[in-house]
Amino acid sequence: MRNESFFEKVYDVVKQIPAGRVTSYGAIAEYLGSRGSARMVGWAMNKSHIHPDIPAHRVVNRKGMLTGKNHFGSPNIMSELLENEGIKVQNDRIIEFEKLFWDPGRHLH
């Protein structure tokens, strides 16, 4: 049903990302059937503050870089949240991003 907006679906996926794992905007967009609309996912994250439990820090770009850290109020919050979950962050980039990558299309098939 389309009772949910595009970003409502995005939140539904993001909330299912397990702790200690990360995914990319493009992966979520692709899972929602809007491949190439990764910007919409990032845009949805921008408004995720209206939702209580959106682990937006577990969503990064396809290179594993914390491009959205600037939207957490303070640039260091995002990396601290990730490190708190056991994810190593160095120079605004997730170490071993490929190993920690969580594909919604594979887990939520």
Added chain:
DNA sequence: TCAGTGACTGACC
């Protein structure tokens, strides 16, 4: 309705 905006991505270097 139209134009602006953007937490991206792929191509290229």
Added chain:
DNA sequence: GGGTCAGCCACTG
């Protein structure tokens, strides 16, 4: 990995 360019599309005013 990182900068630039162009395409992408849902939402806002």
